[in-house]
Amino acid sequence: MLYRVAYSVIRNAAEAEDIVQEAFLRVLRHKEKLNEIRDARVWLVRIAWNLALDRKRRAKTRPETEDIDAHARTLTTAERRADQEVISSQECARILGLIDRLPKKEREALLLSAVEELSTTEIAAICSTTESSIRSRIFRARKELALLLAKERGGQ
Amino acid sequence: MKHAFDKKIDAVLHRIAHVQPEPGLEKRIHARLERESARMEKNPAVRLRRFFLAQRLAFAAAATVAGCAVMVVGSVQHSRQKALEGVAPPAGIHLGAPESGVGAASGVRISPQPMVAPENTHARSERKVTNGRATVLKDAHKPTGVAVPGSPEQKP
Numbered sequence: 001m002l003y004r005v006a007y008s009v010i011r012n013a014a015e016a017e018d019i020v021q022e023a024f025l026r027v028l029r030h031k032e033k034l035n036e037i038r039d040a041r042v043w044l045v046r047i048a049w050n051l052a053l054d055r056k057r058r059a060k061t062r063p064e065t066e067d068i069d070a071h072a073r074t075l076t077t078a079e080r081r082a083d084q085e086v087i088s089s090q091e092c093a094r095i096l097g098l099i100d101r102l103p104k105k106e107r108e109a110l111l112l113s114a115v116e117e118l119s120t121t122e123i124a125a126i127c128s129t130t131e132s133s134i135r136s137r138i139f140r141a142r143k144e145l146a147l148l149l150a151k152e153r154g155g156q
Numbered sequence: 157m158k159h160a161f162d163k164k165i166d167a168v169l170h171r172i173a174h175v176q177p178e179p180g181l182e183k184r185i186h187a188r189l190e191r192e193s194a195r196m197e198k199n200p201a202v203r204l205r206r207f208f209l210a211q212r213l214a215f216a217a218a219a220t221v222a223g224c225a226v227m228v229v230g231s232v233q234h235s236r237q238k239a240l241e242g243v244a245p246p247a248g249i250h251l252g253a254p255e256s257g258v259g260a261a262s263g264v265r266i267s268p269q270p271m272v273a274p275e276n277t278h279a280r281s282e283r284k285v286t287n288g289r290a291t292v293l294k295d296a297h298k299p300t301g302v303a304v305p306g307s308p309e310q311k312p
Contacts, residue, residue, distance in 0.1 A: 003176075003177040004172065004175055008172045011177065013177070016177070017177055017184070020181065021184070025188070025189065025192055028189055073275075091164065092167070095165065105266070108170075110169070111172070113254060114169035114172040115172075115173055118278055121272065125196065142162070145165055146161040149165075
């Protein structure tokens with residue numbers, strides 16, 4: 001799950017793995033505080049999430065090395081076929097680019113909602129907000145994304 | 157059209173949600189954690205930090221006690237200083253008026269010896285009060301050459 005959280009932001013397999021390792025290293029460094037943590041799962045995801053956001057911010061200065069296709073290796077043949085029926089890799093990259101253009105709060109809520117293991121309550125805890133706020137952010141993000149897609153189609 | 161966009165968005169999110177790390181991520185994380193843990197054990201700064209963290213309650217208590225002791229000693233010293241200032245200073249010492257802000261001229265001067273009144277002293281004039289008015293007697297001692305106007309009541 002941590003890997004997917006990191007990957008949703010950074011979209012690079014090697015960097016996502018590095019973030020997961022870094023998250024566990026942080027846990028090791030702060031193991032004295034483990035007793036004070038209420039929800040270790042959320043805490044861990046939050047560490048990975050913040051690390052990924054940090055790296056993304058720093059990576060803005062260098063060329064992006066997204067490899068959304070890399071995951072295809074790990075999908076089953078049926079999954080891959082079903083996936084490709086709906087969307088091509090190019091289109092996927094284009095939509096991910098549009099997701100990056102969304103406002104920060106909406107983008108974060110949408111990306112975290114993609115990680116199926118996370119409940120709305122947990123996403124709210126990671127973003128330090130309420131569940132209803134997360135729901136409305138996801139709704140707004142999808143609406144905005146659909147609008148951007150429609151604009152792109154109109155422009156083509 | 158809107159439905160198609162939603163489908164595409166879902167497909168992108170699905171791709172993110174089902175991304176898998178390269179096999180053996182757990183092993184790699186475990187190896188890195190062990191490496192880091194061994195490095196931390198060797199680092200004296202980390203050991204020192206751990207020692208202070210473990211004993212932080214004792215250190216906090218000691219610091220509180222030390223703070224209280226400093227406050228008590230300071231207070232006692234201050235009281236003693238005040239008590240010493242309250243004792244009359246030796247004769248002949250000029251006491252300024254530090255709190256009034258007035259200069260040395262208005263300060264209290266204590267005579268080094270008791271003042272003794274001269275033996276053959278008498279008033280320079282004797283006054284008799286009649287009807288609320290002072291009357292200077294004619295035989296009153298006056299320095300020579302000082303003209304004293306006569307009382308209107310004594311006029312013939």
